[in-house]
Amino acid sequence: MLYLLQKLFINNFGTLRIFKSIIVRSSVAFAVAFLFMLVFGKPFIAWLKKKKYGDTAREEGPKSHFDKSGTPTMGGILIIAAILFATLIAGNYENKFIVFLFFITILFTTIGFYDDYLKLTRHKNGLSGKKKIVGQLIITAITFWFVYKFGLIDKKIDFSIVNPIIKNSYLYITPILFFVFMGFVIIGSSNAVNLTDGLDGLVSGPIIVVSITLFIITYLTGHYEYAKYLNLYYVRESAEICVYLASVVGALTGFLWFNFYPAQVFMGDTGSLTLGGILGIVVIFLKQELLLPIAGFIFIVEALSVMIQVWHYKTFGKRVFKMAPIHHHFELLGLPETKVTIRFWIVSIMTCLITFLILKMR
Numbered sequence: 001m002l003y004l005l006q007k008l009f010i011n012n013f014g015t016l017r018i019f020k021s022i023i024v025r026s027s028v029a030f031a032v033a034f035l036f037m038l039v040f041g042k043p044f045i046a047w048l049k050k051k052k053y054g055d056t057a058r059e060e061g062p063k064s065h066f067d068k069s070g071t072p073t074m075g076g077i078l079i080i081a082a083i084l085f086a087t088l089i090a091g092n093y094e095n096k097f098i099v100f101l102f103f104i105t106i107l108f109t110t111i112g113f114y115d116d117y118l119k120l121t122r123h124k125n126g127l128s129g130k131k132k133i134v135g136q137l138i139i140t141a142i143t144f145w146f147v148y149k150f151g152l153i154d155k156k157i158d159f160s161i162v163n164p165i166i167k168n169s170y171l172y173i174t175p176i177l178f179f180v181f182m183g184f185v186i187i188g189s190s191n192a193v194n195l196t197d198g199l200d201g202l203v204s205g206p207i208i209v210v211s212i213t214l215f216i217i218t219y220l221t222g223h224y225e226y227a228k229y230l231n232l233y234y235v236r237e238s239a240e241i242c243v244y245l246a247s248v249v250g251a252l253t254g255f256l257w258f259n260f261y262p263a264q265v266f267m268g269d270t271g272s273l274t275l276g277g278i279l280g281i282v283v284i285f286l287k288q289e290l291l292l293p294i295a296g297f298i299f300i301v302e303a304l305s306v307m308i309q310v311w312h313y314k315t316f317g318k319r320v321f322k323m324a325p326i327h328h329h330f331e332l333l334g335l336p337e338t339k340v341t342i343r344f345w346i347v348s349i350m351t352c353l354i355t356f357l358i359l360k361m362r
Contacts, residue, residue, distance in 0.1 A: 037254025048072035076271020193276025
C-alpha cells in the first residue's frame with residue numbers, strides 16, 4: 001500500500017519517495033506486525049479461551065506439561081494475520097515474490113488450521129501425516145510452477161543445487177529431480193519447525209534469528225553490486241522479500257510477548273507448519289537451499305531426534321533419548337524449560353553466525 005501511494009502521489013508529495021526504500025518499508029512492516037500482535041493479542045487469547053480452544057498435554061509427554069492443559073492454541077492465526085496485514089501495508093504488490101508469498105502463506109495456514117481444528121473438535125491426532133504431506137506436496141508443486149514460469153536466475157541454475165561454500169559451483173539436476181529436492185526442502189522445513197514447537201517460546205526464537213539471517217541474505221542477493229561482491233547469484237526483484245521477512249520477525253516478536261514462559265497461548269500447527277514451509281520456500285528463491293540446515297540447525301536436530309528414536313525403537317526395542325523430540329530429553333535430564341529454550345536460542349544465533357561466515361568464504 002505504501003509503495004503504491006508513493007508511486008501514485010510522489011509528484012505531489014515528494015517526501016513519499018522514502019517508501020521506495022525496502023529498508024524503510026521493512027521497518028514499517030516490522031512495526032506494524034509487532035503492534036498488531038500487542039493490540040489484538042489479549043482479545044484474541046480471551047476469545048480462544050471463551051471458545052475453549054485449549055491445548056491438551058500428551059499423556060506420554062513430560063509430567064511438568066500437564067498443568068499446561070487448557071492453554072489456548074491456534075495462536076498461529078494471529079501470527080499469520082499480522083504477517084499478511086503488515087505485508088499488505090508495506091509490500092509492493094507489483095512484485096512477483098510478494099504476491100506469491102502472500103498467496104502461499106494462506107495455503108499453508110489452511111493446512112495447519114485444519115489440523116489444529118481437528119485436534120480440538122474431533123480427535124487429538126488431528127490431520128493424518130499422509131494428508132499433511134499431500135497438502136505440502138501441492139504447495140511444492142505450485143512453488144515449482146512459479147520457479148519454472150517466472151524464473152529466478154536462468155534455467156540451468158534455477159534447477160541446480162548451489163554449493164554454498166565455493167563460488168560459481170552448482171550441480172544441475174534437471175527440473176524433475178529439482179522438484180523432488182524442493183519437496184525435501186519445503187516439507188522437511190515445515191515439519192522440522194513443527195516438531196520444534198514443544199516448549200514455551202522455543203520455536204519462536206530460532207525462527208526470528210533465522211528470518212533475520214535470511215533478511216540480510218535476501219537484501220544482498222537482491223542487489224546486483226552486493227551479490228557480485230559476495231559471489232552470490234543475483235536474483236532480480238528478490239530484495240522485496242525483505243518486507244515479508246520483516247513482518248515475520250515483527251509478528252513473532254509480538255507473539256513472544258504472550259508465548260514466553262509461562263505461555264498464555266501456543267501457535268499450534270497453524271503457525272509452525274506455515275512458518276517452517278515459508279523458510280524453505282525463501283531459501284529456494286534465494287538459491288541458498290543448503291544454508292537452511294546450517295542456519296536452522298536446531299530444527300534439523302529436532303527432526304532427526306524423532307527419526308532416530310522411532311527407527312531405533314522399532315529396530316532394537318530401546319530408546320536413544322529419554323523422549324523425543326530432543327527438547328523433552330533435556331527436560332527429563334532435569335533442565336528447567338526456560339533454560340532449554342534459551343540454550344536452543346543461543347545455538348541458533350551461533351549457527352546463523354556460521355552461515356554468514358560461509359557466505360564470506362565464497
